[in-house]
Amino acid sequence: MSGKLDGKIALVTGGSRGIGAAIAKRLAAEGAKVAITYTNGKDAAASVVSDIEKAGGKAIAIQADVTDAEANKAGVEQAVKTFGRLDVFVNNAGTAIPKPFEETTLEELDRVIDINIRGMFIATHAALKNMNDGGRIIVIGSCVGERNMTPGLVPYAATKGAVKMFAQSLSREVGDRGITVNNIQPGPIDTDLNPASGDWAAPQTANTSLKRYGTATEIAALVAFVASPEAAYITGANLTIDGGTNA
Numbered sequence: 001m002s003g004k005l006d007g008k009i010a011l012v013t014g015g016s017r018g019i020g021a022a023i024a025k026r027l028a029a030e031g032a033k034v035a036i037t038y039t040n041g042k043d044a045a046a047s048v049v050s051d052i053e054k055a056g057g058k059a060i061a062i063q064a065d066v067t068d069a070e071a072n073k074a075g076v077e078q079a080v081k082t083f084g085r086l087d088v089f090v091n092n093a094g095t096a097i098p099k100p101f102e103e104t105t106l107e108e109l110d111r112v113i114d115i116n117i118r119g120m121f122i123a124t125h126a127a128l129k130n131m132n133d134g135g136r137i138i139v140i141g142s143c144v145g146e147r148n149m150t151p152g153l154v155p156y157a158a159t160k161g162a163v164k165m166f167a168q169s170l171s172r173e174v175g176d177r178g179i180t181v182n183n184i185q186p187g188p189i190d191t192d193l194n195p196a197s198g199d200w201a202a203p204q205t206a207n208t209s210l211k212r213y214g215t216a217t218e219i220a221a222l223v224a225f226v227a228s229p230e231a232a233y234i235t236g237a238n239l240t241i242d243g244g245t246n247a
């Protein structure tokens with residue numbers, strides 16, 4: 001197997017399902033050795049590892065909630081111990097609890113902030129301490145972090161706006177080590193979190209120019225490019241991949 005990430009070591013948070021699983025598989029297909037984290041989905045994570053191994057790649061799954069600092073530190077250390085170092089870190093874990101803001105409980109607000117912002121801080125902090133010069137930090141924001149047309153996503157959109165500024169700001173601190181930091185902003189992507197069927201999907205589809213949901217593999221293709229040596233001069237960028245939603 002040979003690809004644009006040959007010899008690279010990658011860690012993807014929330015890699016057991018959806019966009020994270022597609023990213024893990026694509027990075028592995030490009031030659032990277034990949035560690036994925038998950039919280040509850042042990043079997044799903046094992047199946048991603050098995051798919052990668054069947055295709056000739058190398059992968060491990062680590063249980064580490066992004067909101068748990070000790071678990072993230074241990075997870076990064078396990079990835080580095082297993083594969084030797086860390087070149088690519090993808091903060092993909094995230095969640096949404098769609099409902100009108102006025103009806104959202106304090107617990108729900110805390111959960112969205114905890115995973116999407118605090119978890120991103122914690123997981124990236126742990127990864128950066130172990131990252132090689134010339135590394136890649138990629139965070140998964142959302143097109144709603146820049147412009148939101150969908151009611152029911154107030155806290156989620158606000159957290160993804162924070163993801164955007166996190167990536168832009170961090171890029172200023174690590175550029176002298178050749179490390180790039182970029183924010184990938186998907187539009188509606190068919191996953192467990194946002195299935196392409198049902199009432200909630202219809203307005204999101206209508207808001208795209210292409211009149212369809214995107215696929216996790218389409219997001220993974222952009223992540224693989226940004227992770228590659230060819231993308232060395234892209235940093236602090238917000239790369240929107242949303243079927244024209246924000247056009």
Ligand code: NDP
Pocket residue numbers: 013014015016017018019020021037038039040041042064065066067092093094095096115119140141142143185186187188189190191192193194
């Ligand atoms: P899914 O809910 O389908 O998958 C989430 C993944 O993250 C699972 O592997 C899950 O593992 C893991 N995960 C959840 N919580 C945690 C946690 N606290 N710590 C570690 N891992 C966790 O989500 P998507 O694939 O749809 O979304 C992935 C990212 O893309 C998110 O950041 C989301 O906001 C963003 N995004 C998604 C869009 C969409 O339309 N789908 C659009 C724009 C952005 P487990 O099952 O073990 O909990």
